[in-house]
Amino acid sequence: MQAISELIKQLPKAELHLHIEGSLEPEMMFDLAQRNGLELAYKSVNEIKNAYQFTQLQDFLDIYYAGMSVLITEQDFFDLTWAYLNKCHEQNVQHVEIMFDPQGHTERGIAFKTAITGINRALQQAKTKWNISSKLIMCFLRHLSQQDAFKTLEQAKAHLDLIDAVGLDSSELGHPPSKFQAVFAEAKSLGLKLVAHAGEEGPPDYVEQALDLLKVDRIDHGNRAMESKTLIARLKSEQIALTLCPLSNLKLCVVDDLSNHPLPQMLENDLLVTINSDDPSYFGGYIIENFLAIQQSLDLTKSQIVELVKNGFKGSFLTEKEIEQFIKQVDTCANSLI
Numbered sequence: 001m002q003a004i005s006e007l008i009k010q011l012p013k014a015e016l017h018l019h020i021e022g023s024l025e026p027e028m029m030f031d032l033a034q035r036n037g038l039e040l041a042y043k044s045v046n047e048i049k050n051a052y053q054f055t056q057l058q059d060f061l062d063i064y065y066a067g068m069s070v071l072i073t074e075q076d077f078f079d080l081t082w083a084y085l086n087k088c089h090e091q092n093v094q095h096v097e098i099m100f101d102p103q104g105h106t107e108r109g110i111a112f113k114t115a116i117t118g119i120n121r122a123l124q125q126a127k128t129k130w131n132i133s134s135k136l137i138m139c140f141l142r143h144l145s146q147q148d149a150f151k152t153l154e155q156a157k158a159h160l161d162l163i164d165a166v167g168l169d170s171s172e173l174g175h176p177p178s179k180f181q182a183v184f185a186e187a188k189s190l191g192l193k194l195v196a197h198a199g200e201e202g203p204p205d206y207v208e209q210a211l212d213l214l215k216v217d218r219i220d221h222g223n224r225a226m227e228s229k230t231l232i233a234r235l236k237s238e239q240i241a242l243t244l245c246p247l248s249n250l251k252l253c254v255v256d257d258l259s260n261h262p263l264p265q266m267l268e269n270d271l272l273v274t275i276n277s278d279d280p281s282y283f284g285g286y287i288i289e290n291f292l293a294i295q296q297s298l299d300l301t302k303s304q305i306v307e308l309v310k311n312g313f314k315g316s317f318l319t320e321k322e323i324e325q326f327i328k329q330v331d332t333c334a335n336s337l338i
């Protein structure tokens with residue numbers, strides 16, 4: 001009989017909500033700034049870390065976009081992604097579905113190809129070296145126009161073999177999913193899967209729009225869906241995965257305390273909820289730290305942890321057969337530990 005923290009560490013896990021630019025650790029930010037001859041607004045790693053005080057999503061986004069400006073070359077994108085995948089290996093994450101924000105780079109004059117080639121090279125190397133499987137999600141920045149999103153989708157067409165899905169992130173309030181209906185329809189027609197951030201700060205109606213207008217396959221966050229009984233019933237009956245990010249919710253004041261997180265009500269309602277890290281370097285932890293924090297705050301049981309870990313695979317874009325194989329591995333590991 002192992003401690004619950006051991007179970008969290010040892011179970012094979014999937015991560016479905018991870019912005020690769022949000023895994024840029026302050027140390028690497030400094031190294032890359034130096035390598036590329038750039039001056040940062042901060043003088044030390046500690047100064048950077050002290051700046052990570054947020055009261056809402058936008059506070060974080062301003063710092064997040066400034067931080068990613070050190071990413072210039074293909075090697076920078078490789079190094080960033082490789083560092084995250086090393087963490088995955090350390091934490092026994094065996095499948096990742098990572099997001100990237102091409103517009104955060106093309107707007108600064110960095111080619112789409114530079115970003116995607118570096119990220120993909122690291123993903124392929126992790127498959128070869130550690131058998132970590134992956135999917136890549138290209139996000140549209142919702143504070144920009146749909147026309148901009150269409151331009152990005154055009155650029156993506158030369159690299160569709162490397163892209164599995166499109167997503168929608170950045171400033172949620174005032175930028176409803178309806179703004180991107182046409183570009184999501186085109187992405188779907190190209191055979192891409194669809195996800196969108198909804199209900200992080202935005203109202204339940206944004207979650208409904210993501211489902212009805214964008215036709216997403218899963219919802220990133222979705223916390224505020226719990227304000228609507230009809231939405232809860234729908235998420236349950238359609239088993240739409242929600243990619244929750246506990247430490248992100250705490251840091252961005254989406255919840256005032258993890259003990260008030262909606263996860264227990266979501267589990268009671270049989271929703272397909274998963275645990276993820278979102279932007280680990282900004283929010284204070286990778287997937288294990290997120291599991292540990294939410295387990296301790298809500299006193300989750302071992303069987304709830306196993307259910308959440310299995311949901312990570314069930315909510316993924318893996319094939320049914322691959323999901324079945326991963327679930328078997330989770331069961332074998334859980335049975336050996338419980």
Ligand code: HPA
Pocket residue numbers: 019022057064169170171197200248278279
């Ligand atoms: N929410 C919205 N946009 C984002 C986030 C987030 O948590 N992280 C990176 N872009």
Ligand code: ZN
Pocket residue numbers: 017019169197220278
């Ligand atoms: Zn996110």
